[in-house]
Amino acid sequence: MSDKTDISRRTFLRRASAAVAAIPVVSMAGMSAAKASPMAEDGHAHNYVADAANADHPDYSEGERCDNCAFWDGNGGCHHADFQGVNVSANGWCDAWVSG
Ligand code: SF4
Numbered sequence: 001m002s003d004k005t006d007i008s009r010r011t012f013l014r015r016a017s018a019a020v021a022a023i024p025v026v027s028m029a030g031m032s033a034a035k036a037s038p039m040a041e042d043g044h045a046h047n048y049v050a051d052a053a054n055a056d057h058p059d060y061s062e063g064e065r066c067d068n069c070a071f072w073d074g075n076g077g078c079h080h081a082d083f084q085g086v087n088v089s090a091n092g093w094c095d096a097w098v099s100g
Contacts, residue, residue, distance in 0.1 A: 037076075037077070037085055037086055037087045038085075038086055038087070039086065039087050039088070039089065040078075040083060040086040040087065040088050040089075040092070042054070044082075044083065044086065044094075045080075045082035045083065045094065045096075046080075046082060046094035046095045046096040047094055047095045048083075048088070048092060048093070048094035049092060049093055049094070050088075050089040050091075050092045051089065051091060051092065052064060052065050052066075052091055052092060052093035053091075055093045057095055059095045059097075060093060060095075060097075064093055064097045065090065065091050065092065065093060066078065066088045066089060066090055066091065066092040066093060066094075066097075067090040067091070068099070068100055069097045069098060069099070069100050070098040070099060070100035071083070071096065071097075071098065071100070072088075072090075072100055076088070076090070080094075080096050082096070
């Protein structure tokens with residue numbers, strides 16, 4: 001094999017390694033952007049409160065919190081359609097709460 005072939009093969013492998021190494025960085029950047037959603041404020045929808053202790057609603061039962069609701073995504077988000085684009089507090093509550 002000639003020197004020229006070796007150099008271009010080495011260059012190709014170096015660039016391919018760099019490209020593969022960059023994939024997780026790009027993925028992590030996307031995750032950061034998702035976490036940057038604003039926090040829902042009290043009253044956002046369904047009588048939401050950021051602290052379940054402040055829930056003043058007849059449907060509320062002690063112990064119900066966002067992080068034990070079926071809509072909780074485990075990462076600060078809520079899968080309920082009325083909470084898209086915002087994060088909710090783990091100890092928040094709203095009247096759409098469903099046992100998770
Ligand atoms: S649907 Fe569940 S997770 Fe979403 S805001 Fe209401 S209580 Fe919290």
